[in-house]
Amino acid sequence: MKIEVYSPTIRRKDMDAVLTVMVEEKIGPGERNRFLIQTAKEQIHFDYALALRSPAVALHFALKALSVKQGQAVVISALSPRYYLQVLQDLNLIPLYCDVTNDFPCMNKDLIEKTILNKPSDLEVGAIILHHTLGFVPDGNSLKELGLPVIEDISQSYGSFFSPPDNEKNKKDEKGNSQGSINQILPDSSILILGLEERDILTSGGGALLFAMNRKEASLLRNFTGIADEYCLADINSALACVQFKEIMRNLQRRRDIAEVYLKASLRTRHKRFIPINDLEYNNYSFALVLETGLKDVISYAKKKDIILENAFTNTIASTGIIDNCPVSNSLCLRTVLFPLYPRLRSAETERICRLIMTLP
Secondary structure (H helix, E strand, O other): OOEOOOOOOOOHHHHHHHHHHHHHOOOOOOHHHHHHHHHHHHHHOOOEEEEEOOHHHHHHHHHHHOOOOOOOEEEEEOOOEOHHHHHHHHOOOEEEEEOOOOOOOOOOHHHHHHHHHOOOOOOOEEEEEEEOHHHOOOOOHHHHHHOOOEEEEOOOOOOOEOOOOHHHHOOEOOOOOEOOOOOEOOOOOOEEEEEOOOOOOOOOOOOEEEEEOOHHHHHHHHHHOOOOHHHEOOHHHHHHHHHHHHOHHHHHHHHHHHHHHHHHHHOOOOOEOOOOOOOOEOOOOOEEEEOOOOHHHHHHHHHOOOEOOEEOOOOEOHHHOOOOOOHHHHHHHHHEEEEOOOOOOOHHHHHHHHHHHHOOO
16 A cells, blocks of 8 residues: 555544534634634743634734835745745745755754845845744744844644653553643744644644744734634634644654654665754654655655655745755755655554665665
């Protein structure tokens, strides 16, 4: 049987939650939307949040909240999602593309400073959007020294946390599920976006949370409290997201178990992995390898074994081919492959993927 590169983790609890909303015949924005915000706050401890229809809507409101003016530039990674460009265009903002390093797929302070230094002298920078690409967490706190507003997109990195004490690592409830909280480490001076799209670490089938950790930024988001329902996440999606939050520890543990097996297999290849830059425990959003050989050859080789691989950056800005001043990002777009990694994988499927990793051309 073919193993797809991605599959959302939807279990019976998720289905029951959605079915309950459908039976109640109240699927639009309402009580479940508010309950989602409350559920998320128990884990993230933000000051204020909005549950919105999409990450694009969330980014739009984040930039509006920070009063980024028409004609100003916004620094974004070349490996950011493509929808960033549409949002910036709609707001008459200018994207300022920043490269990454070969070992880590996110922007850092030095690269951002270099990008700003090389911009046209008459172009004013209004904000930075810091995307946590492939679930890796950049050093957002270091950007405070730049004196610019920062929007952090944690759609793929949610669940990265400091390792719990040994006596908490394997703590389970009576049903055998992992207990405890994420202990998510988030900056307290940013506006953050947590996407809930199909391929985000949490999914509601679509949507996003836009939130602020402290009162200053929260006061900016409260200006949008009365937005029309058409911007707000529907209850049918909110119900699914609530279960996803409650099941996150179980899903993260399964991701961790699979990734550990992949890691051992990858040590027998000549292809490289990205390296985290901090002490956070990686949430194992993905398992990617930067290839020493051609991407097409590896994808074709895997397909013969009924395993679907794909370019890790296929839906990024760099993949559009419009950027010529970010050579590392462009190179990574041609050499980085994504392997299946999701909680629904069975042990036999995991073993097949491990054999593939060890025998890559």
